[in-house]
Amino acid sequence: MIELDGVTRRFGATPVLHGISLAVPEGSFTSILGPSGCGKSTTLRIMAGLDRPNEGRVRLNGADVTEATASERNVAMVFQSYALYPHLTVAENIALPLAMRQFSRLERLAGVGRLMPGAGAKRAAISARVREVAAMLGLDDLLERKPAALSGGQKQRVAVGRALVRDPSIFLLDEPLSNLDARLRVQMRAELAALQARTGRAFVYVTHDQVEAMAMSDHVVVMMSGRIAQVGAPRDLYERPATRAVAAFIGAHPINLLDVTLGASGACSLLPKLRVPGAAGARVTLGLRPEHLVPAAAGLSARLERVEYLGAEAVVHARLDDGTPLRALAPGDWAPPAPGGALSLAVAPERVHLFDAETGARLPAAAERVAA
Amino acid sequence: MRPLSLLALLLGAAVVLLPFFWMVSLSLKPADEIFSARVDLLPSRLAWENYATAFxxxxxxxxxxxxxxxxxxxxxxxxxxxxxxxxxxxxxxxxxxxxxxxxxxxxxxxxxxxxxxxxxxxxxxxxxxxxxxxxxxxxxxxxxxxxxxxxxxxxxxxxxxxxxxxxxxxxxxxxxxxxxxxxxxxxxxxxxxxxxxxxxxxxxxxxxxxxxxxxxxxxxxxxxxxxxxxxxxxxxxxxxxxxxxxxxxxxxxxxxxxxxxxxxxxxxx
Amino acid sequence: MRLSRTARERATDLWLAGPATLAMIGLIFAPVAIVAVLSFTDYQFGALTFRWIGWENYATLFTDPIGRKAVTNTLIYVAVVIPFAMGLALVVALGLHNLAARFPRISATLRAAYFLPVAATLVAMALAWQMLLHPSIGLVNQTLGGLGLPAPDWLSDRGLVIYTLAAIGIWQSVGYNMVLFLAGLAAIPPDLYEAAEVDGATKGWERFWTVTWPMLGPTTLFVAVITATQAFRVFETVATLTRGGPAFASDTLVYALYREGFEYFKAGYASAITMVFFVVMVALTLAQFRVLERRVHYR
Incomplete structure (x- = not known):
């Protein structure tokens, strides 16, 4: 397992990480999710030893490795650009990390190595291990090729193979799927998750794509502007986002956020059934996910603007009577009224997320506050 | 115009290559031909012994x-x-x-x-x-x-x-x-x-x-x-x-x- | 105790960059400083003492007839080589560029021929020139004599020798400049010529003046500076063919620096010559950087 303890990183005077503390448990698939520039890649690079914190400690399996370089830590990393060595064949690319760790300096010298006792056996062991990994990833027929002769998906596999070939304490993956086309990405997603289960090692997976993070991981760390916004299982993040920003980031369809002013005894004019703790005149933000806002006989009254038909479902763009735009989700077979026509959108009160309009922090779940 | 400029380029190249040509030609000429008053572009026979002598x-x-x-x-x-x-x-x-x-x-x-x-x-x-x-x-x-x-x-x-x-x-x-x-x-x-x-x-x-x-x-x-x-x-x-x-x-x-x-x-x- | 990571990283940097840095200081910067200091002394190689003599060495170089000869000869040499080495190279490059469209094979072969002097060992080629220009057995004079023309003494005539050396210098640098011009020509977008044609520039000359010449501007400047730096360094031909003679008629700055320093062992005076040469080279190289930058901006 890897732990960060109060890690701060500044580039010049600009802080990019503000005292991050984080523990990735053994055997977990943990995603670090966040928009670009949130510090997620820096966090990963600090775990790898490629970057160093200005303050704070890094522990790997209990040992303090803050002062260790990347080559001194036993970590494996898959890069966004794959970073394959262009002058080496696939087999040599995969074998290099093993060779560097298993051979002594003398044995690595091409000519001398052959003559050293024991070197031959090591060499044979390495090549056997390379073939084993290649077979696992379906790279058998490509071992003698150079990276330039590989497709994007094949390069991706080689990069994974290079990480897999030795037995690192932890696997670090930096947006490894972002250069693949959509279909391949879905396929590799499943393969990576299966691979993680098979090795039983901790994977730390950095991505800006919340679908990837939700689909693959058992833990998600959401980072926003250099801080950890929330840590939890994918379901927690979706059902109980800790802040308005997290709520906006998680979910396939962007959440509707409506600022409202409370009436007497926490009444909300928009949703009469809802009771919110807070004085009259206080401002809160309502979070309504489109998928929880469905056309129904009764509910919020709105006017239809347009419909995006997606097959199984349709995204409904509407406006409330006061002009606030709203997205809702209707089943694919829903028969919409003509554009400009009136419709009602229903929402279950327990599905409403509440946030402090000032701080963006989550307020106790709406459902718990619904008046009997 | 075309043939003329090609001719000029060929002539220019000949001038540029002249020292190379003369160097090779002299290196293969017997001594008496080198010092003769006549202008001979090519040696009458290939005097490879010049190379042996050089070494x-x-x-x-x-x-x-x-x-x-x-x-x-x-x-x-x-x-x-x-x-x-x-x-x-x-x-x-x-x-x-x-x-x-x-x-x-x-x-x-x-x-x-x-x-x-x-x-x-x-x-x-x-x-x-x-x-x-x-x-x-x-x-x-x-x-x-x-x-x-x-x-x-x-x-x-x-x-x-x-x-x-x-x-x-x-x-x-x-x-x-x-x-x-x-x-x-x-x-x-x-x-x-x-x-x-x-x-x-x-x-x-x-x-x-x-x-x-x-x-x-x-x-x-x-x-x-x-x-x-x-x-x-x-x-x-x-x-x-x-x-x-x-x-x-x-x-x-x-x-x-x-x-x-x-x-x-x-x-x- | 184990060193901190920062200390270990710095040690790595030192291991990687240190040797080259030391070599650079020891073999380039320290010597430049020493030359600058020596140029104000009357130091001689092997002498035990020296005197500070201020600017005297520099004054000698510019007032002494022999010193002045080296300066003026170098300037004449450069002034002859630059226009011819550039003009001929441009003509050849234009010719080969046009030829390449129809006969790429012939064009490539001719290009290699023109470039050959650049790759050849100059000292050996100087000897070939010496034989070619030999007063009695040289091909040139034999041909001139055969045509009933006067046969000058190319390398021993005081008035002629520096121009003969310049001609060899031109012969040697045309190929290099030609390659640069060819690259410049290849970089001119063909649609500019089409545009010029639409605008009525149909004849070859008109096209040259409206498109080619302006577009080659930066390349031309660059070639001029490169040619100048190379010409100022002239040494091999002088050392091989004339040793600055006859009567210093072909003495040049670098040859004078060699002769004064390493044949007469006048280290102080040779240092002053070196410094003059250095100042000229620095000025030219700085100009070259400027031009290079410009060349990039043009694209």
Whole structure:
């Protein structure tokens, strides 16, 4: 397992990480999710030893490795650009990390190595291990090729193979799927998750794509502007986002956020059934996910603007009577009224997320506050 | 218009090639034909004995070997010094990096001739004149090489080197196993210019050595010409042909790369 | 105790960049400083003492007839080589560029021929020139004599020798400049010629003046500076063919620096010559950087 303890990183005077503390448990698939520039890649690079914190400690399996370089830590990393060595064949690319760790300096010298006792056996062991990994990833027929002769998906596999070939304490993956086309990405997603289960090692997976993070991981760390916004299982993040920003980031369809002013005894004019703790005149933000806002006989009254038909479902763009735009989700077979026509959108009160309009922090779940 | 300009180009090329032609022609002419008053473009018979004489009259083979030793030694040391430094300048962050790169750029301003006197003084002080060391050491710090390799390394993605660090390579291993093999185009361009410059150089061998056994090819044929045997035009030209051939052959083989190298950067060694 | 990571990283940097830095200081910068200091002394190689003599060495170089000869000869040499080495190279490059469209094979072969002097060992080629220009057995004079023309003494005539050397210099640098011009020509977008044609520039000359010449501007400047730096360094031909003679008629700066320093062992005076040469080279190289930068901006 890897732990960060109060890690701060500044580039010049600009802080990019503000005292991050984080523990990735053994055997977990943990995603670090966040928009670009949130510090997620820096966090990963600090775990790898490629970057160093200005303050704070890094522990790997209990040992303090803050002062260790990347080559001194036993970590494996898959890069966004794959970073394959262009002058080496696939087999040599995969074998290099093993060779560097298993051979002594003398044995690595091409000519001398052959003559050293024991070197031959090591060499044979390495090549056997390379073939084993290649077979696992379906790279058998490509071992003698150079990276330039590989497709994007094949390069991706080689990069994974290079990480897999030795037995690192932890696997670090930096947006490894972002250069693949959509279909391949879905396929590799499943393969990576299966691979993680098979090795039983901790994977730390950095991505800006919340679908990837939700689909693959058992833990998600959401980072926003250099801080950890929330840590939890994918379901927690979706059902109980800790802040308005997290709520906006998680979910396939962007959440509707409506600022409202409370009436007497926490009444909300928009949703009469809802009771919110807070004085009259206080401002809160309502979070309504489109998928929880469905056309129904009764509910919020709105006017239809347009419909995006997606097959199984349709995204409904509407406006409330006061002009606030709203997205809702209707089943694919829903028969919409003509554009400009009136419709009602229903929402279950327990599905409403509440946030402090000032701080963006989550307020106790709406459902718990619904008046009997 | 067309045929006329083609004719002019052919004539121009003939003028450019004339010294080469005359050199080869003389090297194959028997002595009596060389000194005849008649103008004969071609020898009446091929006097290969001029070449045999060139190799026996002066230690021509020795000159060639010296050229190989000196050029090879210079090139190896230049690469060994320049490549790690260029890698550090391009892919590492350390205090003084900008200053060091400034030194490299400033060094580009200094032709070798300018440093000759103090280096001669230093070598004399160390009793190293008239040695291979004297012919090689002054050139080991190639700012041009550092600059060329740095530009090349700076254009490589940083992730490649980070991947190598994660894979357990030391920085030295990264330099020689990853960076240098990938800089092969820069290395060949640099090798061509370094070898050409030092194979052809007369200035420094003239200063640093007086022992014919250490003469590089140009220094060697100047010895030959200045010796009594220098009136032996045929063998002298034969020696000139022998000395010139390796580079000409190399150029004809690597023509594309050489001219591209010049065109892309106005390279100079 | 184990060093901190920062200390270890700095040690690595030192290991990587240190040797080259030391070599650079020891073999380039320290010598430049020493030359500058020596140029104000009357130091001689092997002498035990020296005197500070201020600017005297520099004054000698510019007032002494022999010193002045070296300066003026170098200037004449450069002034002859630059226009011819550039003009001929441009003409050849234009010809080969046009030829390449129809006969790429012939064009490539001719290009190699023109480039050959650049790759050849100059000292050996100087000897070939010496034979070619030999007063009695040289092909040139034999041909001139056969045509009933006067046969000058190319390398021993005081008025002629520096121009003869310049001609060899031109012969040697045309190929290099041609390659640079060819690259410049290849970089001109063909649609510019089409545009010029639409605008009425149909004849070859008109096209040259409206498109080719302006577009080659930066290349031309660059070639001029490169040619100048190379010409100022002239040494091999002088050392091989004339040794500055006859009567210093072909003495040049670098040859004078060699002769004064390493034949007469006047290190102080040779240092002053070196410094003059250095200042000229620095000025030219700085101009070259400027031009290179410009050349990049043009694209």
């Amino acid at each position: 026996t009259e002066v230690p021509l083979a020795r000159f060639l070997m010296n050229g190989v030793i000196v050029c090879g030694g210079i090139l190896v040391f230049q690469v060994v010094f320049a490549v790690p430094c260029a890698y550090a300048l391009a892919q590492r962050r350390f205090p003084g990096r900008t200053l060091l790169f400034g030194l490299v750029l400033a060094g580009l301003l200094v032709p070798f001739h300018v440093t000759a006197i103090p280096i001669f003084l230093g070598l004399a002080e160390l009793r190293l004149l008239n040695t291979y060391t004297a012919l090689i050491v002054p050139f080991v710090a190639s700012v041009f090489g550092i600059f060329l390799f740095r530009q090349f390394f700076a254009a490589m993605p940083a992730e490649l080197f980070e991947a190598a660090r994660v894979d357990g390579l030391s920085e030295t291993a990264i330099v020689w196993r990853i960076a240098f093999p990938l800089a092969w185009p820069a290395a060949t361009a640099f090798a061509v210019f370094s070898v050409t410059a030092h194979w052809n150089d007369l200035f420094w061998p003239l200063i640093a050595t007086s022992d014919p056994a250490l003469a590089t090819p140009p220094r060697g044929i100047v010895y030959f010409r200045d010796a009594e045997a220098g009136d032996d035009v045929g063998p002298l030209m034969a020696a000139s042909v022998v000395v010139t051939t390796p580079l000409i052959a190399g150029f004809l083989l690597a023509q594309r790369r050489v001219t591209q190298g010049i065109a892309t950067g106005g390279l100079k060694a």
